Amino acid sequence: MARALPSELRERALEAREREGLSIAETAARFMVGTASVKRWNRRMKSTGSVAPSPVGGVRRIWIGEDDRTQLVELVEKMPDATIEELRAEYNSRHGSAVSSSAMHRALQRFDLTRKKSPSTRPRRRPSV
Structure with missing residues (x-):
């Protein structure tokens, strides 16, 4: 699985979109990411106020210790x-x-x-x- 893109890139993409009035597709093309990623970052910014990636994975719990x-x-x-x-x-x-x-x-x-x-x-x- 690929690693999450840095928060800095996410922030720059959303700032450029807002500042220049770019569409989602134009923003995705400029920063060479998928349109779904830009949509997700935008939604995350509106709901949480941050574009930081969520934690990935977790500790596998040993059921029989x-x-x-x-x-x-x-x-x-x-x-x-x-x-x-x-x-x-x-x-x-x-x-x-x-x-x-x-x-x-x-x-x-x-x-x-x-x-x-x-x-x-x-x-x-x-x-x-």
């Missing part, structure tokens, strides 16, 4: 054959939370928890000699 580690270890020990989806459903029912499958997968990786699948119980066919 260190304080939940022991509970997750107990869950994996109790259900060693469970899929990630089954672990997620059980964890959510116990904690009343809404942890996603990907969050469960990341937590298992972060805590180095492996799920041991039982070997198949079907007997192997041996060739007759």
Whole structure:
């Protein structure tokens, strides 16, 4: 994703538009930005009094943190054959939370928890000699 254009450029564009009576399209062409950007900056200036860009992104919240580690270890020990989806459903029912499958997968990786699948119980066919 591209970075936000500087506030200085935004301010200069809106000042030129107001001072010279430029249309949105003319302002966009002069400053080599999109017309939608000029519209957005204009709307932001009217509503907030500033053209500063909004913060982008944020901190990814870790849903299953260190304080939940022991509970997750107990869950994996109790259900060693469970899929990630089954672990997620059980964890959510116990904690009343809404942890996603990907969050469960990341937590298992972060805590180095492996799920041991039982070997198949079907007997192997041996060739007759």
